[in-house]
Amino acid sequence: MAEFAQMTPSRASIAPGGPARPALLARWLFVIAGLILFMVAVGGVTRLTESGLSITEWKPVTGAIPPLTEADWQAEFAAYKQSSQYALMNQGMTLAAFKQIYFWEYFHRLLGRLIGLAYAVPLVWFAARRAVPRGYGPRLIVLLLLGGAQGAVGWFMVRSGLTDRVNVEPAMLAAHLGMALILLAAVVWTACDFARLARTPHGGSARLKLAGAIPALLLFLQILLGALTAGLRAGYVANTWPLMNDHLVPEGITWWGSFWMTLTSDPFLVHFLHRWWAWVAAGAIIWMAGWLHRTGSTGLAYALLAITLAQIMLGIATVITGVALVLAVAHQLVGALLLGVAVMGAHRLGTPRAA
Incomplete structure (x- = not known):
C-alpha cells in the first residue's frame, strides 16, 4: 500500500x-x-x-x-x-x-x-x-x-x-x-x-502517513487471520465468547514444528489470535477516527466507528451461532468494507489542507 x-x-x-x-x-x-x-x-x-x-x-x-x-x-x-x-x-x-x-x-x-x-x-x-x-x-x-x-x-x-x-x-x-x-x-x-x-x-x-498506514495494516492482518480461520474451519472449535471453551487460552493448541506451520495448521491458535488481534485492530481504527475527527472529517470518523462496532458484533454472533452462513458472510463483507473506509480515512489524513 x-x-x-x-x-x-x-x-x-x-x-x-x-x-x-x-x-x-x-x-x-x-x-x-x-x-x-x-x-x-x-x-x-x-x-x-x-x-x-x-x-x-x-x-x-x-x-x-x-x-x-x-x-x-x-x-x-x-x-x-x-x-x-x-x-x-x-x-x-x-x-x-x-x-x-x-x-x-x-x-x-x-x-x-x-x-x-x-x-x-x-x-x-x-x-x-x-x-x-x-x-x-x-x-x-x-x-x-x-x-x-x-x-x-x-x-x-x-x-x-x-x-x-x-x-x-x-x-x-x-x-x-x-x-x-x-x-x-x-x-x-x-x-x-x-x-x-x-x-x-x-x-x-495525498501521501500515506503513519496515522493512516498503521490502522489499515493492522486491520489487513486481522482480515488475513480471518481467512486462515476460515481455511482451517477454526470457527467451529469454540462457540463461546469471550472465553474459548471456558478458557482464555484454549486447550488443544499443538506445536507443528515452526511458527509458520503452526499458524497455518492449528485451528485453536488461529481462532485465538483472530479473536484478540481484533481488539488491537479496533483500537487502531478508533485512533484513526480520533485523528479524522480532529481534522474536521467527522462523517468519516463516525462511519469508521459505526462499521467497527458492527464488525465486532458480527464476529461475536458468528462464533456463538456456530458459524451461521448469513452472519459469517456478513462478517467477511463488513470486514472488507471497513478496510475500504479505512483507506479513505488514510487518504484524507494524507491530503494537504487547502490553502
Missing part, C-alpha cells in the same frame, strides 16, 4: 488538461470497489458451502460458458469425482447436489470476469478519449494487472485442494483474499485521488 501510494503523480503533473475527467473516473472506480466487495461476499458463500473445488479446470475465456446439455453436466461431474474432496467427503453425491455447489463457484468466477470487463472496457474508452489525467495511466494499468494476478492466485488456490485434501490450503485462501484486499485498497485510494483532483486540481497529492 505504501509503495502504491508513492505512485501518486506530483502536483505539477496532476493538473488536468484538455478533456481529463477525474470526477467521472472517481465514480467509475468507486463502482469497481463496490463490485470487489460483492465479489468478497460471493467468495465467502462459495467457501462456506464447500463449493470452491467443484470446477476442476481453469479456462479464463471458454470457462465463462456453463454446461448447457446433460452430457456437459455429466462431464463436469465426472471431473469432480476425480478430486479428493469427492472421494473423501462427498461420496455418493447426486448430480442435483453437484449443480448447487457448481453454481456458487461458477458465479464467483463469472463475477471475476465481469469485474475485469467493467474495468478494462471503460479504461480503454477513457484512454481513447484522453480522459485520464496526466501521470495516472501507468497506475490504472497496474490495477488491471493486479486484477489479472488475483485470478491467477485464485486458480492456484483451487489447485491446492484438488489432490490429497478436501479443501484448499488455508495459506492459499489467505493469499487469495489478501490479493483482493490489496486490489480493493488500491482502487479506493486511486478513486479518492481522482475525487480530490476534481475538487482541487492544484491542491497537492
Whole structure:
C-alpha cells in the first residue's frame, strides 16, 4: 500500500488538461470497489458451502460458458469425482447436489470476469478519449494487472485442494483474499485521488502517513487471520465468547514444528489470535477516527466507528451461532468494507489542507 501510494503523480503533473475527467473516473472506480466487495461476499458463500473445488479446470475465456446439455453436466461431474474432496467427503453425491455447489463457484468466477470487463472496457474508452489525467495511466494499468494476478492466485488456490485434501490450503485462501484486499485498497485510494483532483486540481497529492498506514495494516492482518480461520474451519472449535471453551487460552493448541506451520495448521491458535488481534485492530481504527475527527472529517470518523462496532458484533454472533452462513458472510463483507473506509480515512489524513 505504501509503495502504491508513492505512485501518486506530483502536483505539477496532476493538473488536468484538455478533456481529463477525474470526477467521472472517481465514480467509475468507486463502482469497481463496490463490485470487489460483492465479489468478497460471493467468495465467502462459495467457501462456506464447500463449493470452491467443484470446477476442476481453469479456462479464463471458454470457462465463462456453463454446461448447457446433460452430457456437459455429466462431464463436469465426472471431473469432480476425480478430486479428493469427492472421494473423501462427498461420496455418493447426486448430480442435483453437484449443480448447487457448481453454481456458487461458477458465479464467483463469472463475477471475476465481469469485474475485469467493467474495468478494462471503460479504461480503454477513457484512454481513447484522453480522459485520464496526466501521470495516472501507468497506475490504472497496474490495477488491471493486479486484477489479472488475483485470478491467477485464485486458480492456484483451487489447485491446492484438488489432490490429497478436501479443501484448499488455508495459506492459499489467505493469499487469495489478501490479493483482493490489496486490489480493493488500491482502487479506493486511486478513486479518492481522482475525487480530490476534481475538487482541487492544484491542491497537492495525498501521501500515506503513519496515522493512516498503521490502522489499515493492522486491520489487513486481522482480515488475513480471518481467512486462515476460515481455511482451517477454526470457527467451529469454540462457540463461546469471550472465553474459548471456558478458557482464555484454549486447550488443544499443538506445536507443528515452526511458527509458520503452526499458524497455518492449528485451528485453536488461529481462532485465538483472530479473536484478540481484533481488539488491537479496533483500537487502531478508533485512533484513526480520533485523528479524522480532529481534522474536521467527522462523517468519516463516525462511519469508521459505526462499521467497527458492527464488525465486532458480527464476529461475536458468528462464533456463538456456530458459524451461521448469513452472519459469517456478513462478517467477511463488513470486514472488507471497513478496510475500504479505512483507506479513505488514510487518504484524507494524507491530503494537504487547502490553502
